[in-house]
């Protein structure tokens with residue numbers, strides 16, 4: 001099917017009632033479970049804290065697993081099982097997190113990455129056949145783009161697209177740097193900065209969704225399995241709810257027609273709303289004007305790092 005046709009189907013046959021689609025967001029966490037060491041918490045404590053936030057708030061999230069983060073070792077596999085047994089959803093994010101747009105990453109090697117992760121996660125109760133590209137890079141050049149789409153389709157996989165792409169991983173990196181210098185750091189300003197960043201990004205992508213579809217979509221928020229969310233995931237959920245958003249399961253969010261697309265641009269890099277807009281020739285500005293670019297996240301982190 002041509003892109004135009006795919007996209008037109010999504011745009012015109014969406015048919016979701018506005019009430020079901022307006023200001024709804026689902027939570028996804030990538031790259032875990034991580035067993036590296038960080039300040040404040042052990043890997044098990046971080047995993048349990050993330051699970052506790054979700055359980056306390058009654059939220060089902062989806063974890064896009066990267067095997068090399070730790071699931072290839074017994075202690076990492078135990079953390080993954082805790083998430084799945086705890087009612088969370090589990091999906092595929094490769095074995096080693098390669099960049100599919102890089103020239104050195106062949107289609108064949110990338111297919112092995114998908115299958116290798118699948119072999120580890122497929123017996124888990126929360127398993128879903130959704131695949132998320134590392135760095136949200138879905139292929140540079142038609143051969144790789146179309147090749148991986150055909151492969152995923154043959155395997156019964158759908159793409160686990162992202163609509164709200166934040167730089168939480170960078171806030172986490174800055175926070176860990178700050179904690180290494182000042183173990184007794186006041187976490188309050190970091191929490192405030194993180195929430196402001198997520199909120200501004202969510203608003204920006206919601207504007208773009210409304211520009212594309214004339215309605216709110218059921219969003220898919222990209223966060224990561226890191227210390228930052230072990231500390232503040234509950235606050236992120238509370239913030240969305242306090243501002244009138246509904247938290248939905250990723251299973252529900254992925255039924256939104258905004259994720260049934262196949263943008264035919266030659267180099268795919270970024271969230272699905274951006275790539276769809278590019279495929280349709282819809283400008284990203286002014287919708288994304290409030291988005292925090294990475295340099296802003298870095299500057300805010302640096303500013304907090306030198307606070308007394």
Ligand SMILES: [Zn+2]
Pocket residue numbers: 030031093097133134135
């Ligand atoms: Zn990732």
